Amino acid sequence: MHKGKGMKFVGDSRISAERKPNIPKDYSEYPGRTEAFWPNFLLKEWLAGAVFLVGFLSLTLAHPSPLEGMADPTDAAYIPLPDWYFLFLYELLKYEFASGDFILLGMLVLPGLGFGALLLAPFLDNGPGRRPHQRPVAVGMMLLGLVSVIWLTYTSASHVDWESRAEANKPIPQAEVTIDTEHPGFASYENSCLACHGNELEGGAGPALVGMDLSAEEIADIAVNGIGSMPADQFTGTDEELEQLVDFIIAVNESAE
Numbered sequence: 001m002h003k004g005k006g007m008k009f010v011g012d013s014r015i016s017a018e019r020k021p022n023i024p025k026d027y028s029e030y031p032g033r034t035e036a037f038w039p040n041f042l043l044k045e046w047l048a049g050a051v052f053l054v055g056f057l058s059l060t061l062a063h064p065s066p067l068e069g070m071a072d073p074t075d076a077a078y079i080p081l082p083d084w085y086f087l088f089l090y091e092l093l094k095y096e097f098a099s100g101d102f103i104l105l106g107m108l109v110l111p112g113l114g115f116g117a118l119l120l121a122p123f124l125d126n127g128p129g130r131r132p133h134q135r136p137v138a139v140g141m142m143l144l145g146l147v148s149v150i151w152l153t154y155t156s157a158s159h160v161d162w163e164s165r166a167e168a169n170k171p172i173p174q175a176e177v178t179i180d181t182e183h184p185g186f187a188s189y190e191n192s193c194l195a196c197h198g199n200e201l202e203g204g205a206g207p208a209l210v211g212m213d214l215s216a217e218e219i220a221d222i223a224v225n226g227i228g229s230m231p232a233d234q235f236t237g238t239d240e241e242l243e244q245l246v247d248f249i250i251a252v253n254e255s256a257e
């Protein structure tokens, strides 16, 4: 047998032929951009990102975003409106070429083209120049997009009567109530009703129990037999406890007046 004869060498792409020492690349061939991506550039990016994130978090804590008034299922005239940054898409759907039979055009195709074009940005005008006039196609498309978004947003906003809208959406002021936790009926309320009607009878899964137009008998009946979407048998104590529970609810209602 001839040693070494007929032996095959197999290449493994995971092992590089030449061992490179672990020193940063020489960036002098890229004038003006002589910074290593890792870790110098990335660290700076992360730092800037962290500063913005903390800034935004502080801002949301200091100025929580305002909510509109409670949703009113009986108000059929209410027109839901997207937030301002989506108004342009909303406005687009009002045009004939983007609604009705062509709704897919307005919902998917046009916005899809617009956002899809963002993916093309790196491939348009990819010459070395970075000044706007050296990248006419990319800059032109960007300007066109920007102008359409601003114009659509402006047109949409000008159709809305903001004043009456703000008036209709004012949060309903919460009634000041006194909760007497020493009241003999409080324990029953806490055990059987609080989960749905709230700590201060302000409502939650069920409606508020302050400002109702119900008699003591009606409240007692609802507590036992339920009403509408409120299941029956929420209250299962003695008659005396039921009386105390109703008395508690009425006492809270009286404290609100």
Ligand code: HEC
Pocket (backbone or CB within 6 Å): 189, 192, 193, 194, 195, 196, 197, 205, 206, 207, 208, 209, 212, 213, 214, 218, 219, 222, 223, 227, 228, 229, 230, 231, 234, 235
């Ligand atoms: C599982 C959640 C739930 C629990 C627990 C519950 N409720 Fe309700 N309650 C509701 C819902 C939902 C409604 C609205 C029913 C409707 O109008 O369809 C309601 C309505 C009411 C109403 C009528 C309010 C109005 O303005 O007409 C009263 C009174 C009431 N509940 C009392 C009670 C009492 C007292 C208890 C405790 C014994 C209780 N509820 C426990 C869900 C609950």
